[in-house]
Amino acid sequence: MTQSLKTTVLAQAQMLDFYRQMTLIRHFEERVVELFGKGLISGSTHPCIAQEAIAVGAIAAVSREDQVLATYRGHGQMLAKGGDPKKIMAEILCRGTGYCKGKGGSMHLCDPEIGFLGTNAIVAAHIPIAAGVALANKIRGNGLVTLCFFGDGASNEGVFYETANMAALWRVPLVMICENNGFAISVPVEKAVSVKDIAVRAQAFGFPGEAVDGNDVLQVYEITRKAVERARRGDGPTLIECKTVRWERHSAISAGKYASREEMKRWQKTDPIPRFRAHLADTVRVSGAQLESIEREAREVGDQAVEFALQSPPAAESELAEDIFA
Amino acid sequence: MRQITYSQAINEAIREEMRRDPNIVLLGQDIGSYGGTFGVYRDLFEEFGEERVRDGPLSEAATAGFGIGLAIAGMRAIVEIEFMDFSTLVLDAIVNQAAKMRYFYGGKLKVPVVIRTPAATKLGLGAQHSQSLEAWFMHSPGLRIAMPSTPRDAKGLLKTAIRQDDPVVFIEHVRLYASKGEVPEDEYLEPFGKARIVREGSDVTVVAVAMMVQEAMQAAEELQKEGISAELIDPRTLAPLDRETIVRSVEKTGRLIVTHEAYQTAGIGAEIGQIAQEGAFDYLVAPVKRVAGKDQPIPCGTLQEKVFPNRDRIIEAVRDLMAS
Numbered sequence: 001m002t003q004s005l006k007t008t009v010l011a012q013a014q015m016l017d018f019y020r021q022m023t024l025i026r027h028f029e030e031r032v033v034e035l036f037g038k039g040l041i042s043g044s045t046h047p048c049i050a051q052e053a054i055a056v057g058a059i060a061a062v063s064r065e066d067q068v069l070a071t072y073r074g075h076g077q078m079l080a081k082g083g084d085p086k087k088i089m090a091e092i093l094c095r096g097t098g099y100c101k102g103k104g105g106s107m108h109l110c111d112p113e114i115g116f117l118g119t120n121a122i123v124a125a126h127i128p129i130a131a132g133v134a135l136a137n138k139i140r141g142n143g144l145v146t147l148c149f150f151g152d153g154a155s156n157e158g159v160f161y162e163t164a165n166m167a168a169l170w171r172v173p174l175v176m177i178c179e180n181n182g183f184a185i186s187v188p189v190e191k192a193v194s195v196k197d198i199a200v201r202a203q204a205f206g207f208p209g210e211a212v213d214g215n216d217v218l219q220v221y222e223i224t225r226k227a228v229e230r231a232r233r234g235d236g237p238t239l240i241e242c243k244t245v246r247w248e249r250h251s252a253i254s255a256g257k258y259a260s261r262e263e264m265k266r267w268q269k270t271d272p273i274p275r276f277r278a279h280l281a282d283t284v285r286v287s288g289a290q291l292e293s294i295e296r297e298a299r300e301v302g303d304q305a306v307e308f309a310l311q312s313p314p315a316a317e318s319e320l321a322e323d324i325f326a
Numbered sequence: 327m328r329q330i331t332y333s334q335a336i337n338e339a340i341r342e343e344m345r346r347d348p349n350i351v352l353l354g355q356d357i358g359s360y361g362g363t364f365g366v367y368r369d370l371f372e373e374f375g376e377e378r379v380r381d382g383p384l385s386e387a388a389t390a391g392f393g394i395g396l397a398i399a400g401m402r403a404i405v406e407i408e409f410m411d412f413s414t415l416v417l418d419a420i421v422n423q424a425a426k427m428r429y430f431y432g433g434k435l436k437v438p439v440v441i442r443t444p445a446a447t448k449l450g451l452g453a454q455h456s457q458s459l460e461a462w463f464m465h466s467p468g469l470r471i472a473m474p475s476t477p478r479d480a481k482g483l484l485k486t487a488i489r490q491d492d493p494v495v496f497i498e499h500v501r502l503y504a505s506k507g508e509v510p511e512d513e514y515l516e517p518f519g520k521a522r523i524v525r526e527g528s529d530v531t532v533v534a535v536a537m538m539v540q541e542a543m544q545a546a547e548e549l550q551k552e553g554i555s556a557e558l559i560d561p562r563t564l565a566p567l568d569r570e571t572i573v574r575s576v577e578k579t580g581r582l583i584v585t586h587e588a589y590q591t592a593g594i595g596a597e598i599g600q601i602a603q604e605g606a607f608d609y610l611v612a613p614v615k616r617v618a619g620k621d622q623p624i625p626c627g628t629l630q631e632k633v634f635p636n637r638d639r640i641i642e643a644v645r646d647l648m649a650s
């Protein structure tokens with residue numbers, strides 16, 4: 001598996017930026033889990049730990065103006081799209097300084113200024129919405145592309161199929177990115193998906209579907225870049241299945257057991273971050289000092305976000321009944 | 327003034343708005359040159375073309391999602407659901423997405439989507455093509471809901487619906503499509519949240535929606551012959567609902583009947599009755615009455631008449647109320 005990392009040639013600066021983003025997302029999410037443990041987050045949070053390579057690799061393939069829609073497990077995507085860590089953390093803690101004034105919380109993040117058109121807490125519901133955004137791009141001829149992230153579980157929902165059909169019929173500039181992390185809460189993908197690769201489901205609708213190692217940031221980047229080009233050319237949607245594995249609980253409040261300790265340990269060996277780090281150190285020959293400085297910086301940014309959020313006031317009571325209507 | 331049908335009025339509203347604003351896109355099924363299930367979209371495909379009049383597959387849930395996507399991307403979408411009964415398939419898009427998005431994103435997105443759908447009562451098509459489900463949507467904060475009963479209101483309210491930045495459920499009525507009424511030739515808009523007093527009266531207030539406005543009007547004329555003066559109010563929009571006009575009328579008459587074709591239990595009549603209790607309790611001289619659809623699946627053919635309210639049931643209810 002590690003071999004594929006070596007095949008992609010990218011500017012060193014860009015690869016270091018991938019590494020910076022991945023370490024930031026990891027640290028950010030670890031701090032979120034820690035804050036939850038301390039009782040500082042009401043509600044819950046769905047960490048994207050172990051899935052950083054997908055958010056970073058895929059979003060690197062689009063511009064700031066292109067749109068991204070994601071799920072409740074979407075902190076990483078928003079960070080990768082250029083979201084301000086402070087305002088994301090503040091939103092997760094339901095603070096007034098958060099992106100959505102503290103009324104959305106961990107599962108409802110949005111900033112149209114950076115083309116981030118929201119995370120959604122109803123499984124798969126955002127897939128047709130993302131396709132509608134892509135349709136708007138097509139009608140306006142603005143050349144923009146929409147990325148839609150969702151899980152393996154979401155690929156079993158009816159709207160996934162309806163959208164795939166309509167997106168293909170209307171050739172909308174949409175890239176559907178399925179993060180197959182092996183589970184929908186506790187249900188293993190083998191028990192829920194009738195085929196080995198979710199990617200093949202695209203065939204039924206006449207557009208390309210490709211499965212890729214989701215723990216390989218460079219492969220995710222490369223395959224998304226091709227899908228984005230195809231969409232921009234006007235050739236329609238692509239389905240990309242990024243295979244990874246979730247070794248964190250589904251959400252911070254999920255108590256049930258879904259795998260053995262041994263399995264978890266085994267899965268952790270697929271961690272995309274040390275793997276990419278090894279690639280950078282061994283193949284690209286980035287010095288240990290440089291990597292450490294990136295890691296330190298990522299930690300600082302994450303910690304500052306936590307500081308900012310903790311010092312921010314909660315969502316203002318006067319705001320609670322605002323923003324219902326225009 | 328010229329007279330046109332309810333269906334033509336809706337068609338005109340959409341045509342005029344689409345000419346004015348190139349951002350408006352229509353989504354639905356059978357909306358191409360076929361002109362929509364009930365012909366409401368006649369000639370729109372010819373005028374605006376397939377890019378803006380998107381005749382799509384039978385995928386109601388995704389179609390509504392596409393509409394929301396267009397809306398949050400800065401366009402305006404009108405989604406047609408062929409019968410209101412099928413809105414069951416788009417409830418998530420309407421109730422969990424369109425209605426709440428602006429709120430949970432802290433005002434960062436607006437969702438100007440109109441879901442047009444006919445409450446299909448009285449075609450005789452039975453239990454799955456005859457329902458009026460407006461109460462479900464009224465139970466969902468974040469939506470605007472219109473339910474016009476005349477061509478004039480249909481056109482003016484629809485234009486307002488299309489221009490506003492909030493999601494709107496626009497409920498039409500199959501049996502009203504062919505009904506004619508006066509509609510100004512010049513541009514006009516009708517406001518949401520403003521009830522229409524269809525007929526003034528002093529003994530009893532009748533609040534009616536959609537098709538029941540006509541039935542209630544006939545009932546009122548009949549009752550007048552017996553010396554009973556009924557005031558008839560058409561709320562026109564259910565969200566926002568013009569509580570004030572209803573309460574003021576009940577203060578005057580002391581009696582209230584609410585009539586709708588939808589099932590009685592937890593229907594809008596329950597809500598409107600409660601509004602009267604809260605706002606005009608001291609003025610009520612009799613209990614609030616509902617003349618509504620029976621709480622049972624709707625049978626097919628002419629048997630349906632047994633479960634729907636009508637002019638005679640309203641008259642009976644008013645007489646009861648006056649006697650109590």
Ligand SMILES: Cc1ncc(C[n+]2csc(CCOP(=O)(O)OP(=O)(O)O)c2C)c(N)n1
Nearest residue numbers: 073121122123151152153154181183184185
């Ligand atoms: C329509 C719907 N059904 C069920 C849920 C509850 N739920 C939340 S996340 C989840 C699992 C989804 O799994 P998957 O799509 O694989 O994404 P993952 O959580 O693994 O990222 C479920 C069942 C929901 N939010 N929405």
